[in-house]
Amino acid sequence: MGKAEPPARRRLFRVQRSAGDGSAQIRTGPFSCKRVFASLPHMERGVAKVLGGDPKGNNFLYTNGKSVIIRNIENPAIADVYTEHPHQVIVAKYAPSGFYIASGDVSGKIRIWDTTQKEHLLKYEYQPFGGKIKDISWTEDSKRIAVVGEGREKFGAVFLWDTGSSVGEIVGHSKIINTVDIKQTRPYRLVTGSDDNCTTFLEGPPFKFKCTMSDHSRFVNCVRFSPDGNRYASAGADGQIFLYDGKSGDKLGTLGGEKAHDGGIYAVSWSADSTQLISASGDKTVKLWDVGSGTAVTTFNLGSDVLDQQLGCLWQKNHLLSVSLSGFINYLDKNNPDRPLRTIKGHTKSIQCLTVHNADGRLNIYSGSHDGHINILHGENDEILGKGHSNLVSKMMVDDADRLVTCSMDDTVRYTDLSKREYSSNEGLSVQLVLLKDKKKLFTLDSLGYEPEAAAVHPGGGTVAVGGADGKVRLYSVQGNTLKDDGKVLDVQGPVTDMSYSKDGAFLAVTDEKKVVTVFTVADGYTEKNEFYGHHAKVVCLSWSPDNEHFATGGMDMMVYVWTVSNPDKRIKIPDTHRLHHVSGLAWLDANTLVTTSHDACVKQWTLKI
Template identity: 40%
Template structure:
């Protein structure tokens, strides 16, 4: 057997309220690049199912930018590291690591010859540095600011100029190389969030939390024009059109605006919703695509012909994905992250539709699909049975403590909390069984007659379903760690289980004959069956996914580092394809070749 990565549904950018987010693109306008968690995402602009993730930073990433040659990416993190790595090879070979600052790198800029790099941010000794990228040697000083530098850019044509924007309200002007401080432009009254030179190098724009944007001469730094009829909130992002004639801005006033770069006149205002999440914290103009990023990390592709409705919106997770489920009827995927957001994904386009209504108030721990119903449970002490067709949450079914799992068979839903097991019919709990041993997972057999509940006591507790009641049936006692996942095979004759002691077991028949393996290097979070009951996929904290041949009992095929930081769940979509999710916020689609 072998496992091959097919598609990636990438996480959206990490965002922080009141701070700009920088999304950049390659010189050819094919891919976006941005930071999320401890990874850097390279994402195809046209095809949302195509993405790559770079995981080599030792800490949370902050920003990434392609070199003008397109051959390298420079990326920064909160520890002040800048890593420069290859974009051509799949392995993304590291060229050099530079410890530039003593704190977070907040923005990066390349010179047009792809030889020099300026990194800015926060640090104890300095707020920016200019270096020759392949040696780390200094090529100037980035000085003159009294507070952290939020943004930097370098003029694309000679003579080189650089501009920085800082929380000290100033834009500083540098000439070089080597880059030397020339003057300070004290034209803003609040934090300067973004500075960007026009593609032709003739102008540079700065935008600020004081709600203003100013365009300067790209060679001298002299003020040319102020953006007129401005935003009603702080401006966090600015980006130029390819012909250097217009500027796109993004603001906390929940709009993005298009400006004439010569007159400063506002040409168009793009509107979004009216919630806090609709604040716009970044933007990018790449080719014919105008992008704006909101406070949820969603990337909207703006439509100049319809300012009230984007062409499309890239929604998704930017935190760990805790639960997924596949619906064979609609051929769509459901997912939820630690923040409790529930999405349905179109597997063809890679676009997600969120559920509306009264959502769970905490992390969703399990998702199950049955017909037009999707059953979810969460750490907010509730179970919800919602409609897929309307993308609307159903009412909450209260339970006594955080939910650890749900399972569905026919019209029966079984749910487990940290204290009890619930039998649910018709949207109501009809039976409750106390469980002092603390349940950790639950499954119901396909015929709805048997329930297995994994426990923190390292045992599997079995029950029989008698109408609207649950009766204790027995114990399965061969695990040596808390049982994190239990799953009945579709044929109904096998039960698979996995525990925190790395063990995967299959229990067969009435006598519960056991087959067991220990191949993971950390706790196993999920075990899932193919529809023909012949293969299992397991997901583990060790970052690996394993595929098992239950019939042959051979050693599993292993894919390491599927999700660095841990794989939380995996489900089969066909007999030879599965999808996994993890702490990296991504969902990855794999195909399996059975030999």
């Protein structure tokens, strides 16, 4: 299906894979990763989020879990994900050259990696101290790096990027250091801000402590030099922004007088011409400041909910970005401060399930996450409004009335009218097997004598198959408003993890904990057609292709297999589908396009040559 790749391009794909470490998104073989719908930044209340900017102005950076996400600032749907850290990554920053990114994790590891190749080859790795790295800054020649955070013996270090040799000592603080910046013009200066309410000023290189400033009355969350190096700003949990001379460290004044914001300030970012800066605050606003007069030119109001607190910001070319506690990324509009130009939505927590629905010829992808959030993908991310599930969304599908039916660990099933995109009614679930129709609970089966793990309804509506933790599948007949046990039991190799009928109802596929997929032929009284082997760990999800001849399975081994019903040996293997976590959900957009989800909070779209 589809045209073959030209030989030259096939060769390029082979070179890409052999040169890299497996992290390339385009690989050889009958599949390619067409698109990544990236996760949002991981956010914590009261903790600043650092956004990194590409010196060329094209991309911006943030972190979520063990991933560093690179997004195109003009078109954030274009994204790349770096997944080589073994621990949670906190911060990532471009080198001023644009050729490398330095990223730091909770263990104190710094990885410096290439940005020009898709494989993002590792250049150097260092451990400047043992503990969480909270901020990173490069010198303008891309040769020295300062890192700060929650070290045990020390809270910061400055070193040469290519040898790791120290080029000074960051001292002067009694508590963890939250933020660091280096002046991008010579003579170099370095400034830090800490939980001890102080900032320190260092001259160098090699960097030596010069003085401490104790102007803030609470934690210092962010320090940033202006691009021309003439000034630097410090922002704190006390809602104040102080300005200092970039060369001497002398205090010049404040922004906004006594207080710049009504809440704590988590981030500041300067304009390219050094005359203005933006500040992000827990008071749910971002302010645009004229530095010369010390006054706010514009106040951007981002909402009234706790999740609208602003914990990070970035000024890049003409784009003013801020990050809400919800993880949403806001593109601020100077002409309309009460409404962002656009808001990038998505998931911040692990995705558990997904489904695909064709609405008037337009394919929408619905995904549900660990925190009960449901997202809609249709080119850009969107969300369902209102009060939704309060816990993990475990399964979802769209019914004949175009309602999204979602089942959650909060013991409810919800029916959501997709035309309104607003949460509607829910049914409580406290029993084991329930027959629902038209939002009504028709029938319940209690005291089953086994633990049901998965269920599937035949497309004809007359049969329900229920898979148990005992490795058996039981068949029930739908008779009016009741379920009747047919007394028929199908055996599989282990505890059932997922099951589904083919679209035409001809086959039932069952996955289990013993790494096996079993397919039964419905018309032959559910005789076993084939068993499919290949996964190295428990198989957790499956989805049938619209052609009814192929189905995909995802496992704890991070692999996806695309199987051919009539020939178990004919298969497509997609290794490292999501490099850090198992595949949690699968759905087909069409017979050649597969969508996968995982605990990395990303959605990936794959093109297959079947």
